[in-house]
Amino acid sequence: MKARVYVTLKTGVLDPQGQAVARALGRLGFSEVKDARIGKFIEMQLSDDVKDVDGHIKQMCEKLLANTVIEEYRYEIVK
Amino acid sequence: MNIAVVRFPGSNCDDDAFHVVGRVMGQPARFAWHKESSIGDAEAVILPGGFSYGDYLRAGAMAANSPIMGAVKAFAEKGGPVLAICNGYQIACEAGLLDGALTRNASLHFECRDVHLLVEGKPTPWTRAIPAGRILRVPIAHAEGRFVHPNVDALEKEGRVVFRYVDPTGGQSEGANPNGSVASIAGTCNARGNVVGLMPHPERASEALLGSDDGRMLFASLLAEMGRRV
Numbered sequence: 001m002k003a004r005v006y007v008t009l010k011t012g013v014l015d016p017q018g019q020a021v022a023r024a025l026g027r028l029g030f031s032e033v034k035d036a037r038i039g040k041f042i043e044m045q046l047s048d049d050v051k052d053v054d055g056h057i058k059q060m061c062e063k064l065l066a067n068t069v070i071e072e073y074r075y076e077i078v079k
Numbered sequence: 080m081n082i083a084v085v086r087f088p089g090s091n092c093d094d095d096a097f098h099v100v101g102r103v104m105g106q107p108a109r110f111a112w113h114k115e116s117s118i119g120d121a122e123a124v125i126l127p128g129g130f131s132y133g134d135y136l137r138a139g140a141m142a143a144n145s146p147i148m149g150a151v152k153a154f155a156e157k158g159g160p161v162l163a164i165c166n167g168y169q170i171a172c173e174a175g176l177l178d179g180a181l182t183r184n185a186s187l188h189f190e191c192r193d194v195h196l197l198v199e200g201k202p203t204p205w206t207r208a209i210p211a212g213r214i215l216r217v218p219i220a221h222a223e224g225r226f227v228h229p230n231v232d233a234l235e236k237e238g239r240v241v242f243r244y245v246d247p248t249g250g251q252s253e254g255a256n257p258n259g260s261v262a263s264i265a266g267t268c269n270a271r272g273n274v275v276g277l278m279p280h281p282e283r284a285s286e287a288l289l290g291s292d293d294g295r296m297l298f299a300s301l302l303a304e305m306g307r308r309v
Contacts, residue, residue: 070182
């Protein structure tokens with residue numbers, strides 16, 4: 001199975017990369033872009049016999065994939 | 080005193096730290112490789128700057144989980160002095176040795192220049208011998224040094240802001256804050272004060288030949304502290 005993890009900056013944490021992208025899109029004529037936030041997408045191939053897949057993915061996020069001081073995460077499992 | 084300089088793959092200020100401790104301060108120093116699980120008989124530990132593990136995922140995230148960090152954490156829990164510089168500061172925050180996080184500079188630039196630091200906060204082994212209110216000129220070189228903390232007020236009240244970016248006369252201003260850190264914070268310590276982290280590089284400003292030897296005061300402070308303890 002696959003797990004797809006999305007790591008994003010918490011609301012309120014300044015995202016200068018996102019701001020730069022939003023400005024660049026504006027310069028390209030996309031005046032509808034009010035804001036952009038940049039995050040990370042991590043796709044993992046997992047063995048099918050994991051017992052507590054939710055628990056494990058949460059641990060992976062807490063221990064390494066996200067820094068919960070500034071980031072939050074969500075994930076989906078694709079069988 | 081024996082000082083261990085931790086070396087991760089991608090560290091690049093390890094030799095500088097080793098040079099200052101060994102040659103400038105005349106103390107026995109050794110490198111501790113990231114795969115080691117002990118720091119031996121070290122009496123102080125330095126986490127140096129660089130780009131450990133290529134800064135993959137987040138600066139310091141991989142290094143924080145390396146075998147040597149278990150030993151560094153145990154050493155810090157016993158009150159051992161730890162100085163975390165630049166990437167070392169990022170590693171210390173990722174490892175939970177210090178609170179807060181360091182993320183991309185508000186300017187989006189890699190900021191590489193001299194800054195002025197006001198030394199303040201509670202006494203630590205690395206700052207105790209520096210006169211209160213002293214301003215140090217040391218260089219920075221980082222892209223991800225913007226300090227973020229969920230409760231800055233508590234940090235301030237506990238005296239855990241140890242270094243703050245200021246202008247040459249000691250005033251706080253947006254222009255003196257090179258990366259957009261909250262409250263112009265450049266360095267912090269843990270609750271006990273034995274673990275100190277900062278983004279600027281004192282080891283690059285420890286000899287007059289290099290333009291400033293203000294950074295030497297951190298290492299001299301450690302030696303004074305150890306003398307005091309003996």
